[in-house]
Amino acid sequence: MNVRIAGIELGGTKCVATLGDVEGRVIQQFTVPTTLPGTTLPALSAILARWADEAPFAALGVGSFGPVGLTHGTPDFGHITATAKPGWRDTDVLRTLSAGHAAPCSFDTDVNAAALAERRWGAAQGLNDFAYVTVGTGVGVGLIVNGQPTRGLGHCELGHIRVPRLAGDDWGGNCPYHGDCVEGLAAGPAIKARLGRDHIHAIAADSDVWIGVAHALAQMCHAMLMTAGPRRILIGGGVANGQSHLLPMVESMVRESVAGYIPLPVDTFIVPPGLGDQAGPLGPIALGLDALDAHRIHAE
DSSP: OOOOEEEEEEOSSEEEEEEEOTTOOEEEEEEEEOOOHHHHHHHHHHHHHHHHHHSOOSEEEEEEOSSBBOOTTSTTBTEEOSOOSTTOTTEEHHHHHHTTOOSOEEEEEHHHHHHHHHHHHSTTTTOSSEEEEEESSSEEEEEEETTEEOOSSSSOOGGGOBOOOOTTOOOOOSBTTTBSBHHHHHSHHHHHHHHTOSOOTTSOTTOTHHHHHHHHHHHHHHHHHHHTOOSOEEEESHHHHTOTTHHHHHHHHHHHHHTTSSOOOSSOOEEOOTTGGGHHHHHHHHHHHHHHHHHHHHHO
């Protein structure tokens, strides 16, 4: 029987449960709305229980929107922590979803998980230093340095850095914590708030709003290049995926901003995820495979 890996991606608007294999192939996949923990997590647990009844899965990976606790041995490990999403703060995601399953588990941010999936099967294969950026409900960054997601006081939160503003733009931003951070300027809700619109995909490609979005993302990429030096930057998510003109704008602005100070690749280095909209759902499968590998090494 093929090795089966279970993965749960918790997103701000929806959660995706994926049953996959070591090659990143999807065996089964279900979507559950992200409402409140008391509704969403039991629905996801029921899917995991059903899969385990069919045939035990070898590992479980969980990638979650954040901020999350990632330091083993601390009280908040496996929890969603200081989120602005109502009802989810201090939710013990990992313990809830792993309960009753003996398989090794791994927990990380949804963007770190997606980055690891891109390294296994997507546009970051062969790279140990790269970044995966998602621009959707929020702006998240999975920053991989020397083959591992960054760690420290917390996980990477580059979407919440403040960057130089576009000349003449004094809009206060939409982030409830930081106002005009990158997320407060470039995420889907920020664009909607700025324009007073319910949908963004009908916004014309030549709208001035995209200049501001691209500028904020380009300044974030500039900061990444000057700190961690990623060899490639992948940008996906609902906003980026729906605007094919956005990534070339960002790359052009990045090159202008860096101004030749560090040697950027001659060819395109800001690209869409190779896995497309499956980068997020396959991220927890990559986490599960990492957990399985670590378990096997420890057993030896």
